[in-house]
Amino acid sequence: MRQSVNKRTVDAKNIGSVMSALKRKPVPRLSFSGQSRLPQKAASLHQQVDVQGSAPEEIVRRLSASLAGFEVLIVPGLDGSARHHWQSSWQRLFRANGVAVRRVTQANWSKPDYENWVTALVAAVKKSKKPVLLVGHSLGCLLITHAIKKGLLPETVAGALLVAPADVENGPELERYRVAAFSPVPLSPLPFPSVVVGSRNDPWLSVTSARKFARHWSASFVDAGRKGHIGNQSDLGDWLDGLLFLDRLTQTVLLEKTGLSRHQKRVLQ
Template identity: 75%
Template sequence: MQAKLETTDDVPADIVRHLSTSLAAFELIIVPGLDGSARHHWQSLWQALFQAEGIPVGRVNQEIWSRPHYKGWIMTLVATVKKSKKPVLLVGHSVGCVLIAHAVKEGLLPDTVAGALLVAPADVENGPEQDISRVAAFSPVPLSSLPFPALVVGSRNDPWLSVTRARTFARHWNASFVDAGRKGHIGNQCDLGYWLDGLMFLDRLAQTVLIEKTGLRRLHKKTLQ
């Protein structure tokens, strides 16, 4: 597939070509967190990128982003995943990551989920005082092992998640931990654009799933560097 994004302001063509191959076996499902993901959020930009490149991608659309409803949010996530026709890679952010962990603990996610990129999971037990009450229904954070490969991405200056807690989540979820540097909460308040590092983390996850679950390497002997 011919890459459509050529400028340095977007995503380099070689990365687009690589991802088009790495992700060909999957459907991506974007799982936003508290307050949703705005148009400039990397999750929204990724969705537009993947759609432009013909990569199947869906999005969990909650009814009210500012007031999370635990049961409603879980059922919306599960219903979205069940619509998928291919193995699913979940791309979660913030409370969206915790939502995925809860759905796993409750045994609600279908076995079509092949992996998850869990970016800046919200520590709903220790988050910012002004917002913690809005996510109280999601506390405590489930610490059950995930039944699929996962990457936990943590920032060194995230008001919602300390590096120590991020590593704790990764350990209990049987996931790999990735240090994203100083990127805040890696969300709406951060000017990350397409967040190229994150695309590389996604590629790493896809390659791990292909190797561990199917034994395939999708034409690549290396992940994006």
């Protein structure tokens, strides 16, 4: 397993252009002090969301600039991500705005085979020609942590957004048999910046467990409110909050790569 994120490199040209853009027009920031708190400017951007849940063009434009040096790899969970799932919405949104994005494809979404799923994830990451930002949901988050524990993910992985990680040991009793092969949940630190997003009424993950996972994974934790399992049944559209969470992760990764001092990081954040 990798011990440091400092070994990874991000294209200097891309980082330079992104950091210049950030200095010209700051991107809304989020607090990760154990609760999700949107600053006033981000709150005003929330008010621009239309009735279909589409993300404001300003946020999409800024996030697309931040993601220019990366490839986003979508990692769906149990039963996959339907067309209306936020992961699918993001894939369409990013592709339409010139962001490199792909998703991991599994042979059987309803009956996950542990070894095959891990193999598919590793193969997808290795195809990337840029530093990779993983965007996992539910069992996809556990898949990422298992691959890391096995030391199988290459150093091109720069960060991970882990949304509603499935607590396979304490999830819905009638569903546990389908995910038994992914138990126990790996609790080793992740070797790159990560954000865990939890919901207050998720049948697969209590807030207590979400915080515990984040602590063991050395990840930041965000309380997303009452969003269920934040999946196919949540009807979140483009999920603006999630895009802001991804932006915050991206800025953290960029700051890690540039090797800025703590003082400089505070100024930019």
